[in-house]
Amino acid sequence: MTKTIKIVTIGGGSSYTPELVEGFIKRYHELPLRELWLVDIEEGKEKLEIVGNLARRMFQKARLPVKVHLTLNRRQALQGADFVTTQFRVGLLDARAKDERIPLKYGVLGQETNGPGGLFKGLRTIPVILEIVEDMKELCPEAWLVNFTNPAGMVTEAVLRYSDHRRVVGLCNVPIGMEMGIAKLLKVEHSRVRIDFAGLNHMVYGLDVYVDGVSVKDYVIEFLTNPENASFVKNIQGQGWEPEFIRALGVLPCPYHNYYYKTREMIEKEIKNAATIGTRAEVVKKLEDELFQLYKDPELAIKPPQLEKRGGAFYSDAAVRLISSIYNDKRDIQPVNTINNGAIASIPTESAVEISCVITKEGPKPVVTGDLPIPVRGLVQQIKSFERVACDAAVTGDYNKAVLALTINPLVASDTIAKKIVNEMMEAHKKYLPQFH
Numbered sequence: 001m002t003k004t005i006k007i008v009t010i011g012g013g014s015s016y017t018p019e020l021v022e023g024f025i026k027r028y029h030e031l032p033l034r035e036l037w038l039v040d041i042e043e044g045k046e047k048l049e050i051v052g053n054l055a056r057r058m059f060q061k062a063r064l065p066v067k068v069h070l071t072l073n074r075r076q077a078l079q080g081a082d083f084v085t086t087q088f089r090v091g092l093l094d095a096r097a098k099d100e101r102i103p104l105k106y107g108v109l110g111q112e113t114n115g116p117g118g119l120f121k122g123l124r125t126i127p128v129i130l131e132i133v134e135d136m137k138e139l140c141p142e143a144w145l146v147n148f149t150n151p152a153g154m155v156t157e158a159v160l161r162y163s164d165h166r167r168v169v170g171l172c173n174v175p176i177g178m179e180m181g182i183a184k185l186l187k188v189e190h191s192r193v194r195i196d197f198a199g200l201n202h203m204v205y206g207l208d209v210y211v212d213g214v215s216v217k218d219y220v221i222e223f224l225t226n227p228e229n230a231s232f233v234k235n236i237q238g239q240g241w242e243p244e245f246i247r248a249l250g251v252l253p254c255p256y257h258n259y260y261y262k263t264r265e266m267i268e269k270e271i272k273n274a275a276t277i278g279t280r281a282e283v284v285k286k287l288e289d290e291l292f293q294l295y296k297d298p299e300l301a302i303k304p305p306q307l308e309k310r311g312g313a314f315y316s317d318a319a320v321r322l323i324s325s326i327y328n329d330k331r332d333i334q335p336v337n338t339i340n341n342g343a344i345a346s347i348p349t350e351s352a353v354e355i356s357c358v359i360t361k362e363g364p365k366p367v368v369t370g371d372l373p374i375p376v377r378g379l380v381q382q383i384k385s386f387e388r389v390a391c392d393a394a395v396t397g398d399y400n401k402a403v404l405a406l407t408i409n410p411l412v413a414s415d416t417i418a419k420k421i422v423n424e425m426m427e428a429h430k431k432y433l434p435q436f437h
Contacts, residue, residue: 004034005327008081008140010074010132011088011149012038013048015291016315018303020085021055023316025062031324037069037077043092045072047292054295061301074135081140083323086132087148090124091432093288096281098428104274105424106417109267112280113151113202114259115411116421119390122154123402124432126162126394129155133163144326144363146171146319147337151387153201156337156352158391169322169364170337170352172201174254176318182209185223186216195252197335197356198344198369203260203383204335204354205376206252207369221246249375260379260410325359333357338364345371347384382410397435399426 009020017038024033036055040048052070059066071077078084089096099117100110111117129149136143145168147155156170175197183190188211195206209217225243241253245261259266270279277283287306294304318334325332333356340353343366347353357364372380386408393401399422406418426436 004032005082006035006037006080007033007083007085007323008037008039008077008143010039010077010084010086011044012070013040013044013046013051014087014089015047015051015288015295015307016087016148017051018054018058018295019307019316020087020319021058021316022303023320024066025058025064026316027320027324028062028064028066030328031320033064033066035067035069037071037081039071039074039077040088042072048072050292050295053298054300057298057301058303074132075139078135078139078143081136081143082327083144083146084132084136084140085146085148085319085323086129088125088128089149090121090128091429093281093285095124095429095432096121097279097285098425100270100279100281101274102425102428103421104267104271106421107267108413108417108421109259109263109270109411110279111259111270114256115409116406116425118151118154118202119386119402119406119409120425120429122151122158122387122390123394123436124429125149125151125155126158126391127435129159130162130395133159133165133168137163137165143167144169144323146323148172148315148319151201153203153337153352153354154387154390156201157387158394160339160350160352161388161391162395166339167363168338169326170201170354171318171322172337172354173315173318174202174256175204175335175354176314178206178252178254180314182220185220186211194333195335195356196367196369197354198372199254199354199376199380200352200383200387201337201354202254202256203380204254205372206254207373209252217252220252221250224252251373251376263411322359326361326363329361331358331360333367334359334364336364338366341366343368345369346377346381351384351388379410382408394435397433399436402426402436 038052056068103110103116109115147170152170152172159168179193183193192211194210196208197204199205209220224246335356337354340347340351342349356367389405403419403422406412407415412418
């Protein structure tokens with residue numbers, strides 16, 4: 001393997017970047033990284049410098065000849081890239097805090113990727129991701145876009161629907177987190193566990209679970225009836241599923257399903273948290289301040305274990321595993337967000353889905369699922385309708401469609417409440433929604 005590769009990370013000043021760097025170090029033997037370009041905006045300049053210096057120390061400690069470039073000039077970075085990863089947050093954590101707090105005033109869940117929070121993060125993010133894709137078409141047309149920016153499913157949907165760049169994959173750490181969680185519950189190595197995933201981002205189900213190729217789904221579902229085993233992701237603590245419900249559902253829900261199947265309990269919990277410890281964004285902000293203090297230490301040359309509290313556990317495993325599998329044409333199976341192409345019968349062929357795929361040098365090839373089980377099909381279709389209308393609103397700046405999208409969402413109980421939330425959030429995020437003003 002003689003060719004070396006150039007990877008660009010947009011949102012390079014993120015606290016997650018050391019996760020990514022750790023992944024590149026672990027897989028350097030199969031992914032010969034030559035240059036890593038970390039890109040950010042003016043407001044993120046200080047964090048970019050801190051994270052960039054830590055990345056350099058990490059590669060140096062590992063004795064790897066990887067050159068780390070830091071820049072605020074996206075176009076300069078993109079020239080000739082092989083892979084572009086995106087992990088940015090338009091409006092920073094302050095915008096996320098508004099996404100979470102404003103809906104709570106109306107008795108509606110505020111959450112980063114679900115309900116009003118997911119809608120407004122999408123409205124802010126989609127125009128930016130489409131600009132990045134236009135730059136890529138000009139400066140690195142053969143590069144793969146690997147998007148981690150939330151809402152990952154909606155962002156992937158927008159790129160597939162409103163651009164002609166087909167080298168795009170959306171990625172989330174929830175499926176790999178579920179696999180790791182089940183491996184831990186069953187006390188087996190992660191490599192022995194495989195889940196057949198199908199659905200949408202943060203609306204994905206495990207249709208079957210295998211250990212060494214033998215289905216253990218029924219056994220795992222029994223495990224999930226224990227409240228302590230209800231969640232697999234650190235930043236969502238579930239309430240525990242009712243045994244009758246989870247047995248009848250017959251598939252594995254992801255942690256984000258707590259927001260849909262336990263809406264009342266989750267609203268009560270979020271209102272209580274907002275009044276005491278703060279919303280998730282406010283908690284994360286404190287965590288990030290602590291992390292960046294650690295990152296500044298010139299003696300630090302590894303990813304600090306505290307980063308896992310941030311909710312990004314297994315992010316580097318998922319990210320670099322995917323990049324390596326595309327680069328090396330591995331043809332292994334991984335869950336990603338990609339074009340449906342008929343894999344899930346009840347979702348439009350051209351839409352984005354999150355599904356187990358064979359990963360090739362030509363990109364992900366979805367494993368055909370047929371149709372989703374009846375108990376989950378309707379909810380998945382409803383969220384896909386929400387995503388489609390939300391993408392349309394983001395691209396056109398159509399206020400009416402923003403209200404419609406939020407009304408379609410099952411977390412919002414009325415068009416009148418949807419309109420009030422949209423009005424207040426449009427005003428709060430005005431700076432980042434030029435298409436509506």
